[in-house]
Amino acid sequence: MKQFLIILIPLVVHFSVWGQGEEKVFAAPSSSFIDLSLQTHKGKLRFGLQDGYYIKSDGSYVKNNEASYFEMDKRFSHNNASRHAFIELLKIRFKEDMFAAMDKDYFTVRTPNMYDKEQKSYTAQQHVLTLANALCTAEQAIQFFCNIKEEVCGRVFPEEGYYNEPRNIRYWGGRGASEFQKLRAYTSFVKEKFPLVQEWAKTLYPDNEIKGYYVAKTYLGTYDFKEGGYWLRTGEFGNNGFLLRWFGLQPSNSSERKLVHPNGSSILLKMPAEKAETFSENYQYLFLVFDVTGQLIGLENYRADQLKTTFALNSHIIEIYTDDALTNRVGEIDINTMVSKTR
Structure with missing residues (x-):
């Protein structure tokens, strides 16, 4: 008589308050392994740029002599x-x-x-x-x-x-x-x-689909008095973040395609000049947040052993924050009505 060993491993997911935000914990199936704790935003996984932990919401750093x-x-x-x-x-x-x-x-x-x-x-x-x-x-x-x-x-x-x-x-x-x-x-x-x-x-996500937020960082740059705002370059978003990379964006319409123009593109964050002067004195970088659904496709490169992923946008609103912990929201950009330009 044949005997079969069936291994049942429940996926225990809960949230715990860590650092400046919540993290989603994937409990290990055995005490031999570590639990996995991943950053989130609004209850969903955070992709791309991560919270650096050492930067406070006011922009100052946690010093090594602090408790x-x-x-x-x-x-x-x-x-x-x-x-x-x-x-x-x-x-x-x-x-x-x-x-x-x-x-x-x-x-x-x-x-x-x-x-x-x-x-x-x-x-x-x-x-x-x-x-x-x-x-x-x-x-x-x-x-x-x-x-x-x-x-x-x-x-x-x-x-x-x-x-x-x-x-x-x-x-x-x-x-x-x-x-x-x-x-x-x-x-x-x-x-x-x-x-x-x-x-x-x-x-772990057996259907190969993961909903979350993609976070990108960009330099504030120089104020454009004629257009009344700051140009944010999508080419600065980078491709080295967690799980999803900017070049994996799959645009679904002409407005979204402007974000990933092959020649590089910039989108305008409108701001009155009287506000922009003080704003630029306090902040050098901005953090853009996109509501997305990621797809696990396969292995990008057999020898390099890289996971291939793509993602699509779930919302036409880009949230704008001044800190990597995403606690200080200062505005938003509507992709459908945004002002953009290419090189």
């Missing part, structure tokens, strides 16, 4: 680790064929001439290593990434309240581990922990 500094520092560490882990979990759905081909008993050695199955196995094993580094708590990471014969494990991993940096990839077994220790660590994670990771990934 709140270390609390902010730990919150930034958690959010930074969470964003990285969240994206790595989302990638799993687009690599099913690779994980199906992955060798769970031995390492796949990279060679110049690899068969397709070997290449898939090697790629999947590298992703598993990334996931283990991104998701394991410090206590759990010691089991997989610390060699007690060579290291003092308590000093190797982040202190309490801090999380592993995304760029910090530790290798199976820890420093100076033998081939036996490395393989034992790998097979232990793959067979005991990875099934939980795979099931967790399936619960």
Whole structure:
């Protein structure tokens, strides 16, 4: 008689007040993994530019001698680790064929001439290593990434309240581990922990659609007396933010297409001259917020292992704020009636 193991992992989502705003928490399916805490705006996920935590609503910075500094520092560490882990979990759905081909008993050695199955196995094993580094708590990471014969494990991993940096990839077994220790660590994670990771990934937006807000930052620039306002250049929005990138915008009408003109475009924030003088003395940058629906498309680049996403606008209103925490709203621009220009 065959026996089947069914793993049921509930997705527990709740909101907690962190820093200057709320964050959405995705509870881990096991105490072996960290919970993921992502920034929000008006109850929905925040994409693009993130709250820097260290900047107060009045524009001043939290100094390292202030009582709140270390609390902010730990919150930034958690959010930074969470964003990285969240994206790595989302990638799993687009690599099913690779994980199906992955060798769970031995390492796949990279060679110049690899068969397709070997290449898939090697790629999947590298992703598993990334996931283990991104998701394991410090206590759990010691089991997989610390060699007690060579290291003092308590000093190797982040202190309490801090999380592993995304760029910090530790290798199976820890420093100076033998081939036996490395393989034992790998097979232990793959067979005991990875099934939980795979099931967790399936619960995260299974329809590949995520509603939220895209946030962009732009320089205030020079006041245009003839037009009566400031020109905000969409080319300054950048493409290195969280999950969604500006070039992924899919315009649905001629007004939206003006935002992503191939030659670059600017939109006018109208403001009376008498108000603009004082305004420019207090603020150098503005933060634009778009209500959007993001789509997970696949992998942008097989070798670079980047998640491909696009997004569409849900509203024709662009909210304007003066702080990255999005607490000081100073205006809005209607996309349907905005004044724009191209280079």
